[in-house]
Amino acid sequence: MTVGSRTSCVRHSCWGTYVRIGLIGLFLLLLPGTAAGEAADPGTNIDLTELSLEELMSVEVTSVSKKKQKLSESAAAIFVITQEDLRRSGVTSIPEALRMVPGIQVARGSKNQWNISARGFNERFSNKLLVLIDGRTVYNPLFAGVTWETQDTILEDIERIEVIRGPGGALWGVNAVNGVINIITKKAQDTQGLLVSGVAGNEEGIVSMRQGGSHGSNLHYRIFSKYFNRGTSYNAMGAHDDTRMFRSGFRSDWTPATQDRVMIQGEIYTGDGGQQSTVATTTTFPFGFTTGNEDVKMSGGHFLSRWEHTWDSESDMALQFFYDRYERFEDSSKATIDTFDVDFQHRFKFLSNQELLWGLEYRYWIDHLQNTSSTSAFPDSRSFSLLSGFLQNEFTLIPDTLLFTLGTKLSHNDFTGFEYQPSGRFLWKPLTGHTIWGAVARAVRIPSRLEDNSLLRFAPNATTPFPTVVRGNQQFKSEDLLAFEVGYRLNTFERFTLDITGFYNQYDHVRGTQIISLLPPTGTLANNLKVDTIGVEVANNLQLQDWWVLRGAYTYINMSVEGPINSSLNTTGGNTPHHQGSLRSLMTLPFHLEFDSWIRASDNLPATNIAGYVELDLRLGWKPIPGLALSLVGQNLLDNHHPEAVPSKFLATQPTEVQRSFYGKITWSY
Amino acid sequence: MKTRICQLHVVLTLLIISFAWNPGVSHADGPGEYEVKGAFLYHFANFVRWPESTFKTTDGHLRVCILGKDPFGHILEETLEKKTVKDHPFEIHRNPSKTELQHCHMLYFAASESPQMKTLHHHIAKGEVLTFGEDLEFMRQGGMVQFFVKDQKVQFAINPEVVNQTQLKVSSKLLRLAEIVSP
Numbered sequence: 001m002t003v004g005s006r007t008s009c010v011r012h013s014c015w016g017t018y019v020r021i022g023l024i025g026l027f028l029l030l031l032p033g034t035a036a037g038e039a040a041d042p043g044t045n046i047d048l049t050e051l052s053l054e055e056l057m058s059v060e061v062t063s064v065s066k067k068k069q070k071l072s073e074s075a076a077a078i079f080v081i082t083q084e085d086l087r088r089s090g091v092t093s094i095p096e097a098l099r100m101v102p103g104i105q106v107a108r109g110s111k112n113q114w115n116i117s118a119r120g121f122n123e124r125f126s127n128k129l130l131v132l133i134d135g136r137t138v139y140n141p142l143f144a145g146v147t148w149e150t151q152d153t154i155l156e157d158i159e160r161i162e163v164i165r166g167p168g169g170a171l172w173g174v175n176a177v178n179g180v181i182n183i184i185t186k187k188a189q190d191t192q193g194l195l196v197s198g199v200a201g202n203e204e205g206i207v208s209m210r211q212g213g214s215h216g217s218n219l220h221y222r223i224f225s226k227y228f229n230r231g232t233s234y235n236a237m238g239a240h241d242d243t244r245m246f247r248s249g250f251r252s253d254w255t256p257a258t259q260d261r262v263m264i265q266g267e268i269y270t271g272d273g274g275q276q277s278t279v280a281t282t283t284t285f286p287f288g289f290t291t292g293n294e295d296v297k298m299s300g301g302h303f304l305s306r307w308e309h310t311w312d313s314e315s316d317m318a319l320q321f322f323y324d325r326y327e328r329f330e331d332s333s334k335a336t337i338d339t340f341d342v343d344f345q346h347r348f349k350f351l352s353n354q355e356l357l358w359g360l361e362y363r364y365w366i367d368h369l370q371n372t373s374s375t376s377a378f379p380d381s382r383s384f385s386l387l388s389g390f391l392q393n394e395f396t397l398i399p400d401t402l403l404f405t406l407g408t409k410l411s412h413n414d415f416t417g418f419e420y421q422p423s424g425r426f427l428w429k430p431l432t433g434h435t436i437w438g439a440v441a442r443a444v445r446i447p448s449r450l451e452d453n454s455l456l457r458f459a460p461n462a463t464t465p466f467p468t469v470v471r472g473n474q475q476f477k478s479e480d481l482l483a484f485e486v487g488y489r490l491n492t493f494e495r496f497t498l499d500i501t502g503f504y505n506q507y508d509h510v511r512g513t514q515i516i517s518l519l520p521p522t523g524t525l526a527n528n529l530k531v532d533t534i535g536v537e538v539a540n541n542l543q544l545q546d547w548w549v550l551r552g553a554y555t556y557i558n559m560s561v562e563g564p565i566n567s568s569l570n571t572t573g574g575n576t577p578h579h580q581g582s583l584r585s586l587m588t589l590p591f592h593l594e595f596d597s598w599i600r601a602s603d604n605l606p607a608t609n610i611a612g613y614v615e616l617d618l619r620l621g622w623k624p625i626p627g628l629a630l631s632l633v634g635q636n637l638l639d640n641h642h643p644e645a646v647p648s649k650f651l652a653t654q655p656t657e658v659q660r661s662f663y664g665k666i667t668w669s670y
Numbered sequence: 671m672k673t674r675i676c677q678l679h680v681v682l683t684l685l686i687i688s689f690a691w692n693p694g695v696s697h698a699d700g701p702g703e704y705e706v707k708g709a710f711l712y713h714f715a716n717f718v719r720w721p722e723s724t725f726k727t728t729d730g731h732l733r734v735c736i737l738g739k740d741p742f743g744h745i746l747e748e749t750l751e752k753k754t755v756k757d758h759p760f761e762i763h764r765n766p767s768k769t770e771l772q773h774c775h776m777l778y779f780a781a782s783e784s785p786q787m788k789t790l791h792h793h794i795a796k797g798e799v800l801t802f803g804e805d806l807e808f809m810r811q812g813g814m815v816q817f818f819v820k821d822q823k824v825q826f827a828i829n830p831e832v833v834n835q836t837q838l839k840v841s842s843k844l845l846r847l848a849e850i851v852s853p
Contacts, residue, residue: 048701048709049749053847056713057825059706084846546842588842626831626852670852 055491075405075425075437076168077103077487077501079539079553081161083186088586088596090619090633092199092206092228092663094161094183095148099600100582102537102553103165103179103501107575107605107644110241110656111230112273112296114148115575115645118165118179119505120533120559122575122605124648128177128445128479130168134185134251134265135343136304136322139175141365141384142335142377144448147328149273150298151183152247154208154224156195156667159186165537166503167423167443167483177443177481178505187263188212188220188253193670201633201663204230221252232274232656234641239656240293245271261308268301276654279332280373280457285520286467287373289459296330314355315348332651334370339363355394357407362387367449377454377472384414384449403427415447416478433492439485444478451476451511451525459652463571469522470513477527482506495543500536507531512567529563529572547588555580574607575646594621594631608646614638615658629667636660704742706824707817708749711776714800714815715755717841720775724798727773731761735771737790738780740764772797779803779813787811798837809851816851827851 048056079101091097095114099106105122107115117126127144130137133151140147161183168176192212199206205228212222225248232242249267256262272295281288304322319342326337345359366383392407408422423441430436450456454472458464483505490498509527516524535557542550559573580602587595598617604610616638621631636642641657715732725731732755734746750760766774771793779787781804788811794801803813809829816827828848833840 048705049712049753051709053710053713053717053843056706056709057847058823059701543843549846588846 075427077165109645112149112243120576130176133183167441195669197667203661218255223250235656240274243273264305266303270299278652300326317346332374337367339365353396357392435489447476471524497541499539505533551584553582577603579603592623719839732758735774738783784808
């Protein structure tokens, strides 16, 4: 491209657009009289008794507290896993719970490896998903993803898990390309008293204990500990994936004044997980390799504090700081990372129909890596900083009927400099109970530490029959996405709700590999793939009887990947099933009994030998006396064992299969 | 590059326009907390079944009683008075005497009266009274339903163990939506 054509763009196309948009804006400014006339305040005359209980529970009342968006009013694809969903699904970990969410791919690689992604690109080191736990980003800058095996807490203390598919870039962060998972634990005042819970089964044992207390009426706290031991699962070649982890932590919520809330929390964890790995033993071609069992050491912790101040129902701010420590030692790599993060957000209303939300975030992390013959990164210790700002403006055209949101996030990182991520959304409620929304957004995924500068040595495997070297690339750019989404939500009938989302995603500069030398066979990471994905996600609820509810989810996704041959074309989209389905039945029976079942189905993984599967979980729960809950659970009942994942292309570890399992659980609280 | 710059310009322009846009209509303020709570009382009347015998002493009315300083004002009358539940019209009774308590179908404890729940318990025990309160204290003293405001929304907690000691039948729909508490 020449400089001339760039100037002409600015002179002609863009200014032309400016002028056109300006005229539209001017026209809109002349409209207010008519708009005001039409919109006779619908809020005051409504008969609240005509709303359903669910609707009534989501009515926002006028009071001084932080403004939160109603679920039915968000112009995004949102699914919420409630505490009730967690309890009745019988899951014993956060990753398992995500299997009920449409648009999320979950494949278990072993007892300590989870491949979790939103809207495709499923892989052990999936990298386009942002996960927050109580506002703390659990982001591993080494591979720009999440180490799911260390994300855990007492499941009874989780209030809800909000899953937002699609780019949350404008609001959330640099990694929220395909989705955001927001894990929210209960406030300390909601976890008062003692809770002891034990799980014992053929695949795992878990002990959890929590004690909540208070000091005066506005300071509450809880302390907790949890230990789990998961046994070895199955692999035809012999498995070694037993995993143990201990964690202990606290959370305290303090309300010094009605307008101020202070939350502090902290946690430490330590554990080990088995894996069968193949590592290089020499650094000269053709390298020596050994395969063996090892126990990965995982430990870390965090401290977080947040102060929220509310001026009135339309303006508030939050200031948050956290520190996070991550340690992981295995034969192929050894890493510690310290992350410091300060985040500030401020929301206020101006004019009469505009709401502005802006925020600043500064993150600093420093890592220490110990290079091995398999994995080296240069230099072995590095620090990075990331400064982000975002601005979102929400404006209402017709109150309660038509809403527009415009936002952009501007960030600066040490790899690629400035990145901007704009988004525009609308929400239209043509009739009560019907919501139509749409969004166009751009999002980027900034390079990871290993993509930038590293050297990985691989043993011969199924796809490459000789040893290979893959190098990082200091010219590696951000992967970027332009996403188009539309959605429809039906919430009129008390007994049936429906949520459908369709999307079309265009990715550019997606990571692939490029061969740079044949002896030794060496590839480098390059932004040489273009990916188009198209998909549909459906979630619905059907209340058959007062005591019986069905919850369904269905996902369709198709990824088409374009790029040079030998550029990991297959592995990019090949681990994402085209179809996934989930159907849960929740029955509340007499005598304090609950009977719940869950059928899950997944299509085969297109570019692998992993077949599709259908599995069934059953749960029988009983609360004989107040405070005591018993349950019996059977998981993955339809097969002795079934595989869900293939080895990652970046760490040669042998996946194991998911086995049929049973456990009994007892929970005592008072 | 060309499209990038254009995209950026378009976004900036749209942002500027959105700030300037001002049709002069304000957000409709949400309803008040007690308007919503009043509507909840109506729903509870629908989702809870009282033994038919309890309507004899009230002339077939479904009696809603308020204990302590009434936080509803006129709202209860406006919300409930023209409504019926299974042919039982509502009747609102403020500060009933201790002997009258057992003839209330629903008894609302204003926040100040929560500590009284325990002492009044045996007056209520003779009847089939669904008790409502506003704080945890009330639930600890053996209350049945607690309203609380969370994220600006009125939510409710139910103590099913206490309710199950009575003849009242609470729909599982309510239990499903409620936060369940144990004493």
